[in-house]
Amino acid sequence: MRILSQKWPSQKWTAILGAALALSMTSAFAQEGASPKPMHYGIKEKFRLHDQNGDNMLSKDEFDAWHETMYDALAADGDGFTLEDFLAMRMGPGPKGGMNPERQQQMQEKAAQRKTARFEAMDADGDAIVTRAEFMDFESKVFQDADSNDDGQLTEAELIEHHRTM
Missing domain, CATH: 1.10.238.10 (EF-hand)
Structure with missing residues (x-):
């Protein structure tokens, strides 16, 4: 983890985690609506x-x-x-x-x-x-x-x- 954090600035990690969270929430809502x-x-x-x-x-x-x-x-x-x-x-x-x-x-x-x-x-x-x-x-x-x-x-x-x- 430390090696990755040295290569990628914290803003990029925040953006990646934020995007992943948004995608997972969208997926959850889509599944709830369809199921x-x-x-x-x-x-x-x-x-x-x-x-x-x-x-x-x-x-x-x-x-x-x-x-x-x-x-x-x-x-x-x-x-x-x-x-x-x-x-x-x-x-x-x-x-x-x-x-x-x-x-x-x-x-x-x-x-x-x-x-x-x-x-x-x-x-x-x-x-x-x-x-x-x-x-x-x-x-x-x-x-x-x-x-x-x-x-x-x-x-x-x-x-x-x-x-x-x-």
Whole structure:
């Protein structure tokens, strides 16, 4: 290092390091924009949290326990939840700060549309209240749909892929 620093003045090293840092940041931002992974960060964390035996798979029992917890958060009184309750619940990391406010608004509107459609699919009897039975029946269908290889367990990849198609 000393030999190199004698040959190259410190200003050149500063410029080279600065350029390298700028390039690495540009690369990181480009990868983040191109990769769907940050969008699914919430799913990954939830997957790990509910993988009780640490086998990197969710059994139907683990999946059901996760969704029982979700239902309890949505319907604190135990009598079901409404569309307003569902829309108010934050289910993932959401838009990142510092984004264009107009873009954030568009993303929030699209999320509300997706959640509204999901609520309507859960509310089997159309009474504007999703009961525990309706919620768990819907989530059982989600499990079956997401289990692409029909092995009775979900991998993180299967769950992420399923959520991309929703």
